[in-house]
Amino acid sequence: MAPLDVISWLLDTDPALRWQVERDLLDEPEDVWLETRARVATEGFGARLLAHQDVETGLWAGGAFFPGGFFDDPANEELPGQPWTATTWSLTTLREWGMDPAPLIANDTAAKLAENAHWEFDPSLPYWGGEVDCCINAMTLSNGLWLGLDMQVLVDWFLEHAMDEGGWNCEWENGSTRASVHSTLNSLRALRHHEVVTGGSDATRQAMRDGEEYLLARHLTRRLTTGEILGPWVDHFLYPPRHVYSALRALDHFREIGRRDERMEEAVSMVITAQQEDGTWLQQHHMPGEEWFEVDVPVGEPSPWLTFQALRVLRWWSEGAVS
Template sequence: MLDWLLDSDPAIRWQVLRDIADAPIDVVAAERERVATEGWGSRLLALQGEDGQWAGGACFPERRLYLSVKNEGQPWISTLPTLQLLHDFGIDPRVDRVRRAVEAVRDGCRWEHAGEPFFSGEVEPCINGRIVTLGTYFDQDVDGVVARLLGEQLEDGGWNCEAENGSVRSSFASTINVLEGLLAHERATGGSAESVAARRGAEEYLLERKLFRRKSTGEVVDSAWLQFSFPTQWHYDVL
């Protein structure tokens, strides 16, 4: 099994060396650097457009491309899901090629909602939570997004993208996206008393529901959550 995992893309191999093979730190670091120059990571970086975006959009591809595949659902090839993949691959954010790509996103990518700069976030907590994760990882200022999320936490401890439409009950999916972002930001910056309290409230929201069950009945909320998938995008599962 170990040999099979090591005979793979650098995005997998460096994490296997770190987490399973207990390889020396310098060996792990050298393999991680290859994510930006070989295999999946390098291919994704090469697909970035001159406008700093992937597929011409922030959350969705540019209109012509999106309409051509709309009946097949979201194709997940735009800037947000691509940066999420690079993050999940563990691409080294300090590598020059990666830094230049992220700076191009910062300077050129705008949200479909109202033209907001990418790392300023938009209106949906499930998106803004991921922006906090990505901004923290790629060394971008997302303090304003964190502040917005703290002000949008619902009474039950979580978040819901439908809150702007009147929902007062949290969503597992929105909550996990925000929770992961707050935790990443807290680990990187130390957080604040308010952000730590919000993060703990979100954890309690999920724990009260045993991570995937209805609080009222104990039933599994969605059987799809028991299936492990990658990439998860904004979706929730028990992992």
């Protein structure tokens, strides 16, 4: 693939990706990319995923975070990865693809889930109130806002569960008092969504600044205590990312809030280094587990999703001054 063919290659994809290419790389007029985005619910990946919803219960795969009955079979505990087909994952995917939630609002999905979705961790907890895991609650907060719900209960939960050093950790329930980059990034993304939808508050903005400083103090890439690389996943880019942190995902958050910082330079270098001679980025990892269908390429092949995300981040980085 010649470098000049990359944009054409990206445009020849599902509407869920194409509209973002039109908006963020080509600066197409709003009516152009909005027309493409409107197709997400009616064709391609979006329509296929919508078709898997049980319209009577509002659920996907019969469960909240895991498919219904998943824990009834002891053999499932030996699987290499969890299924990605249940309700929370499916809603998150549709939202992140930019689908207009109108079809879900029209069929009362939010109300149906309030009645029929029960957290596997504790079925007595209300679905839209979240459970104990930061990453799960982050998805739930964003999904509820997307469907037009008042999610203040979960916003307050994040404020109450921020670590003293800034950031969050899904393992707080098991006694952890230190933040995690995975949990922190996912929590920040949800609070950012809350700010966009509602305007946020002084308290949420401070929590976000603290969480962002937690990541920046580590240059998005390294342990604060030893200076070692956080883990092999930092520069192993993948799509779908699920809950996994990477330098690319972290940079994309800072791109969205419009904040450049010299402490991001190593992360940017990781993204640049991963570009192939043909101008693409490869799928470097894949989270094991059952999916409704594949939305990107196997490991080792050029990924349209990662290529788009990397080009968008590098374009943003190159266009502004670093503080």
